[in-house]
Amino acid sequence: MLEATSLTRVFGDKRVVDAVSFRVEPGRITGFVGANGAGKTTTMRMLMGVLAPTSGTVSWDGEPITVERRRTFGYMPEERGLYPRMKVGEQLVYFARLHGMSTYDAGKRTASLLEHFGLTDRADDLLDDLSLGNQQRVQIAAALIHRLTALVLDEPFSGLDPLAVDSMTDLLRNEAADLPLLFSSHQLDLVERLCDDLIVLSAGRVVASGAVEELRERGSEQYRVVLDGEDAAWLRDLDGVEVSDVDGSTALLSLTGLPPADLTAAVVAKSRVLEVARVRQPLSEIFREVTS
Amino acid sequence: MTNPTTTRGLWQVVARREMATALRSKSFLISGAVLVVAIVAMIVVSGFLNGRPHDDTVAVVDGTGQRAVEAASGIADRLQEDTTVTADRVADRGAAERAVRSGDADAALLPTRDGYEVVGDDDVDSTLAQALQSAVPATVLSANAADQDVDLAKLQAGTQTTQRLLDAGPEDEGVRTAASYVFVVLFFVTAIGFGMQIATSVTQEKESRVVEILAAAVPIRALLWGKVLGWSVLALAQVVVLGVAATIALVATGQTGALGPIAPALGWYVVFFVLGFVALSSLWAAAGSLASRQQDLQSTTAPAQMLLFVPYIVAFVAGEGVKTVVSMLPIASTMLMPGRLAEGSVPLWQLLVALALTVLAAVLLIRVGARIYERSLLRTGGKLGFGEALRLSDEREPATR
Numbered sequence: 001m002l003e004a005t006s007l008t009r010v011f012g013d014k015r016v017v018d019a020v021s022f023r024v025e026p027g028r029i030t031g032f033v034g035a036n037g038a039g040k041t042t043t044m045r046m047l048m049g050v051l052a053p054t055s056g057t058v059s060w061d062g063e064p065i066t067v068e069r070r071r072t073f074g075y076m077p078e079e080r081g082l083y084p085r086m087k088v089g090e091q092l093v094y095f096a097r098l099h100g101m102s103t104y105d106a107g108k109r110t111a112s113l114l115e116h117f118g119l120t121d122r123a124d125d126l127l128d129d130l131s132l133g134n135q136q137r138v139q140i141a142a143a144l145i146h147r148l149t150a151l152v153l154d155e156p157f158s159g160l161d162p163l164a165v166d167s168m169t170d171l172l173r174n175e176a177a178d179l180p181l182l183f184s185s186h187q188l189d190l191v192e193r194l195c196d197d198l199i200v201l202s203a204g205r206v207v208a209s210g211a212v213e214e215l216r217e218r219g220s221e222q223y224r225v226v227l228d229g230e231d232a233a234w235l236r237d238l239d240g241v242e243v244s245d246v247d248g249s250t251a252l253l254s255l256t257g258l259p260p261a262d263l264t265a266a267v268v269a270k271s272r273v274l275e276v277a278r279v280r281q282p283l284s285e286i287f288r289e290v291t292s
Numbered sequence: 293m294t295n296p297t298t299t300r301g302l303w304q305v306v307a308r309r310e311m312a313t314a315l316r317s318k319s320f321l322i323s324g325a326v327l328v329v330a331i332v333a334m335i336v337v338s339g340f341l342n343g344r345p346h347d348d349t350v351a352v353v354d355g356t357g358q359r360a361v362e363a364a365s366g367i368a369d370r371l372q373e374d375t376t377v378t379a380d381r382v383a384d385r386g387a388a389e390r391a392v393r394s395g396d397a398d399a400a401l402l403p404t405r406d407g408y409e410v411v412g413d414d415d416v417d418s419t420l421a422q423a424l425q426s427a428v429p430a431t432v433l434s435a436n437a438a439d440q441d442v443d444l445a446k447l448q449a450g451t452q453t454t455q456r457l458l459d460a461g462p463e464d465e466g467v468r469t470a471a472s473y474v475f476v477v478l479f480f481v482t483a484i485g486f487g488m489q490i491a492t493s494v495t496q497e498k499e500s501r502v503v504e505i506l507a508a509a510v511p512i513r514a515l516l517w518g519k520v521l522g523w524s525v526l527a528l529a530q531v532v533v534l535g536v537a538a539t540i541a542l543v544a545t546g547q548t549g550a551l552g553p554i555a556p557a558l559g560w561y562v563v564f565f566v567l568g569f570v571a572l573s574s575l576w577a578a579a580g581s582l583a584s585r586q587q588d589l590q591s592t593t594a595p596a597q598m599l600l601f602v603p604y605i606v607a608f609v610a611g612e613g614v615k616t617v618v619s620m621l622p623i624a625s626t627m628l629m630p631g632r633l634a635e636g637s638v639p640l641w642q643l644l645v646a647l648a649l650t651v652l653a654a655v656l657l658i659r660v661g662a663r664i665y666e667r668s669l670l671r672t673g674g675k676l677g678f679g680e681a682l683r684l685s686d687e688r689e690p691a692t693r
Contacts, residue, residue, distance in 0.1 A: 048508045050670055067511065075508045081501025086313070097305045098509045142505065 007056035018204040024180040031191040032184035034201030076143040078154040089123030099146030113141040153183040192283040208290040222279040228272035306518020339545030346375040351388040351397040364427035472631025487576040494580025561630035568626030571654035574661025588675040622653030
């Protein structure tokens, strides 16, 4: 388990990261979200040890983290970077070797990752000669090249087309099935689809964190009612209900006293009904609520 | 969970990549080849100029002239190796002058009323002229002596003048001086060339941002050592290749005589070269880490360039005393000491002082260089100064965003 405790980073007189604490559990995909400048990248760089915290600690399984431990993490920095004039295959073998793999293992691992991304026939091309999307794939491969114990990925999906995103998520689920995985992203729909846990950062502070399900339940529950052609405005008169929006025969409401199990019966008693459904609050709304 | 791997030996992985990248780079191979060609060409040309068998033809019209030319051949060979002079007997003065004009003869030796004249077209080779001017009196004198029944040997007794030097220079002085300048230029060119390569390769990693991944994977010192040692091996290899090429060229052009006097200096050159290069290398790496873009390198590498430029100038313009002192200073010793060894003997204590100071400087420079490198490598956005980098706090400082 990877854990940050009161991580703080000050640049000049600016507290970019302010007493940030969270855990990344093994086998759980943890999403790291927040607006631009919220401190995500700075926090991830402190996790990886390429930036020293002003105060606070990073620990692994309860012990202060070591250089050797960090070297086994897969890391994808926000600022992408590989050797532009080096062959793709050689480059991946080099990174594997830097992580202490034998030449033979490094070659095998490189071949299998290139195959996964459909880049086997580009192994001898210079990185520069690849399309941006393919360069991004190589970057991901570089982060996954060695025997991983955790993954820290800064915006791993930016710049990928939907197909590549799918291929990438498959790979992550396979490779990091029982590892702690932290990734940051702006694409909330993607975070919603992928993540088990969520950490929301705003202005350098954690404003919400926990399992995605729990976070959802903390928000107010809403229901959507669709009548059979009839105007739904009458629902405003129903007891124990507060209607937030009516659009023709569709209404959006929350319950202010009526038990959820009684809602359907109460509506059916007065109208012909096409749909009564609980609306899951989209992550974007949770995000807006906690960061506003 | 897998065991975290050790960081030992990682510098070798880094060094191997640096070397492989260099050996595959066209510009690297071309610049190396240019140096080899330049040195070999220099040796071949000088061998051609010095060692070329030289045959001069002199037109003559009488028997005394012919005998004088034959005597001159022996004298000319003593003045300049492999020189022969051949007489060409022609009918009369007119034919002799025509031969000189047309280039069939290099000169003509013609009788005048009170002796002989050496006739050339627009110039007479100085060796040839000197040989003829000594040969003519000797030949005519011995003929006259025979005519008058005089014992020439008795007549000449006591006239011989020889020369003795109180402070004789070593033999092959030309070769030794040339070698000492080659040592200076070669280290200067190699140290600047390879130093800039180290700095550039560091800056490229910063520019392409790959350094962030490297720093997460490898201790920064392993990166530094890999670079320094990889490029040092390449630089030394280049010197060895040049040495072998030069030796082959000397042997091929029959100038093996030059090898003997400079061999011990060559051995010391390798020792001083390795120390001098390694001492500077971390400074080059630090210069690379201070730059954010390649354009910054011009100014961040200035201190390292000055450390090479000053002794370079001293080697060419300074007098004996200044050279002796400077040749014991670090870095400068690599350029000057092997040259002094080639030119003559150097007291052992001076060699030892030079070695000790170089080792000391290497240790100091490497510490300072490593400190700068570690603190500025992960800083992007703008160029840093050496002082500024040394004052940075002891942590990995990043891009402020």
